[in-house]
Structure formats: C-alpha cells, structure tokens
Amino acid sequence: MKHIIILGDGMADWPVEELGGRTLLQAAHTPYMDKLAREGRNGRLVTVAPGFHPGSEVANMSVLGYDLPRVYEGRGPLEAASIGIDLQPGDLALRCNIICVQDEKIKNHSAGHITTEEADVLVRYLQEQLGDERVHFYTGVQYRHLLVIKGGDKHIVCTPPHDVPGQPFRPLLVKAENDAATETASLLNELILRSQEVLKDHPLNLKRIREGKDPANSIWPWGGGYRPRMDLLGERFPQVKSGSVISAVDLIRGIGYYAGLDRLDVEGATGLYNTNYENKVAAALEALRRQDFVYLHIEASDEAGHEGNVELKMQTIENLDRRAVGPIYEAVKEWQEPVAIAVLPDHPTPCRHRTHTAEPVPFLIWYRGIEPDAVQTFDEVAACNGCYGLLKEDGFIQTFMSLP
Secondary structure, three states, X not given: OEEEEEEEOOEEOOOEHHHOOEOHHHHOOOHHHHHHHHHOEEEEEOOOOOOOOOOHHHHHHHHOOOOHHHHOOOHXXXXXHHOOOOOOOOEEEEEEEEEEEEOOEEEEOOOOOOOHHHHHHHHHHHHHHHOOOOEEEEEEEOOEEEEEEEOOOOOEEOOOHHHOOOOEOHHHOOEXXXXXXXXXXXXXXXXXXXXXXXXXXXXXXXXXXXXXXXXXXXXXXXXXXXXXXXXXXXHHOOOOOOEEEEOOOHXXXXXXXXXXXXXXXXXXXXOOOOOOHHHHHHHHHHHHHHOOEEEEEEOHHHXXXXXXXXXXXXXXXXXXXXXXXXXXXXXXXXXXXXXXXXXXXXXXXXXXXXXXXXXXXXXXXXOOOOOOOOOOOOOOOHHHHOOOOEEOOOHHHHHHHOOO
C-alpha cells in the first residue's frame, strides 16, 4: 500500500460568529473531504507537545511522529537544510523574516508578502552591510530567510513575528535565557536595529513605498537551533523505501530532508492562496507512482488565517478540496496498488486570533475497502465522534502507516 498525506496548513479554526457559530471547515463547501470522511475513518490529533510553541515546524514534525523533546532544534536548522546550508558544530541557525515595522510596531511578518526576487536583493545587501566571517545571511523564499551565527548560543528567547502583529517591537527583542547566551542575544538585537538603518532608504524599499506597498525594513530572527538528529522515515517504517515532500515552505522541505524524503520543486508553488495546486497535484501523483510515500503540504490557509481574512481562508479550504484532494482521490481510487490518503491540518490558525493555537486537529484516513466509522463530514466537531478518538505523539503516523 502506498501512502499520501495531504496537509492543509492552519486549516482548522474556531467558531466564527458571521458563519453562524460554525468553523470554516464546517461552513466551507468541501464535498471531497466530506466524502473521504464519510467513507473512511476519523479522529483528532494533538500536534503540539506540552511545553512547545504551536509552530508549523513543531506540528508537522508531530504529524510525522517525531519525539519533539528528543529531536527538536527549532525552525532555523530545518530551513537551512532546505536551502542546502550544511550546518557545522556550533552553528546557530535562525529563521530570519524580513518584516515591515511602522511607527515602532510590527505591521506584518511578511513585508506585505514580498517576492523572493525582491527579497534576494535585500538579503544580499544585508550580507554586504552586516555580514562577516561569523554572521551569514542566506536567501530563502519570499519573506522567509536564514541567519547563521557561528558559535551562537541557542538559549535565547525569540518571539515569532506572526504572533505579534501590531505590537511594539522593542519589548519583543531577543532575550538571553542565561548569562552564557547574553552575547548572542545582544548580537541579534544589534543586527535587528542595524538592519532597520540600512534597509529604510534602500532603493527597492523606496520603490515599494511609491507603489503603495509595505517596505521590507527590518529583519526578525527567531526559531534558532543547531543541526537536529532525526531518524529517517524509512528507518521507522521499512515499507517507505522512497518518498517525497512537496511544499513551498522551506521548513517543511527541511523536515523532509532530515526525514530522508526527496524535496520536489514545483513551478508556481508560492505558499499563498495563488499557489499552483494543479502542478503540486501532478508532482504528487507522479511521485506516488514511483515511490511509497508523499507528504503534500499546502500553506495557503495558514497565511489567510494570519491575515484574519475569513473569506480568503474559506476560499483556500475549498481550493484544497476541489483542486487537490478531489483530483488525487479521483486519480488513485482505481490504482491496482491501493493508496491510503490522510487529510489534516497541522494546527489551527484562527482568523479571529491571527496566529497558531494548540488545540487538537481533525484528521481522516481513507483507502479502498476501509470500514467507515459514523462520521459524515470533515471538520473539528464531527471528528470528535471518529473511531480513532484523540491520538497523541506518534499515534497518527503509526496508525496511518500500519494499515493492512
């Protein structure tokens, strides 16, 4: 049996007043996810282990069943792997957002969704102005980049910028957890403040301002850690002789790298509502024909949740159903070798809250011939009645990979 996980990042939500107290999954038109829930089995999954922040790296590693207290090193090292940076002992890798600061407040975490091409100009400029033998900036995707500090201390407290839109940035600067990390925290704060000086009058930002766009006028490092020690997926599940991860997000590709999965590039994959679903589906099906396992990650709902845009998030959920889940189901349902499909979010990103939360998420599992449970729709409420109940730690991936 082959296996594919279709993950809608941040797709789960809270009840929304203007939707009559329904969640977006309840209100959205999702005939294929409802069909698979009705014909398959359902449950809920705790994706944020106690003591961990509900970040996408934490939640996606949980979906794949990794023991977070043992292997978690932060988001930065995952993104380093994705863009081909070979971390050495003592290298502290941090996610480095390019953000928009206005009136001393974090206006948004994405500099108005700056393009990769624009951001590359700024990241190269930051390296010229602020980089040295110890400090290295690397271009990632869109607003998501990488900062590596040689000899950095990971015992620092950094605030994810998507958690604090509209808040003053100075109280949120990096703090040391102990005396040994004070130098690293001070260095990072100096880089943040110096970045604001060198970026404010950059020609690209002046052009963005003239065009009515948010300037990309500050860096914001967070999610730091060292190279993780993660088991390959095939070592835990011998039936996975080969597999692929498909995502526009560096940290997911980095998880895939450490899990031993191929990282497939897809033209038009953006991580936003306008991502190329059709190319992602084509890549997933092609990989599934020749491999055992595919992890198809689609970011769009998470970004809409961060924007607090109910209408846009509803659209992304319906797009996932119509343009990803449906075509994959229709393609594989009659394959000679059976294919198991799982659909789930990694965490909620409630529009009202505009950031991640740690509540359990719904999941469904379907394959041809599975005996269904009583659940009729795919959503946060219906999943409470699923036969799998509430799973934790590696319960989901063990269940999914142990199907007959």
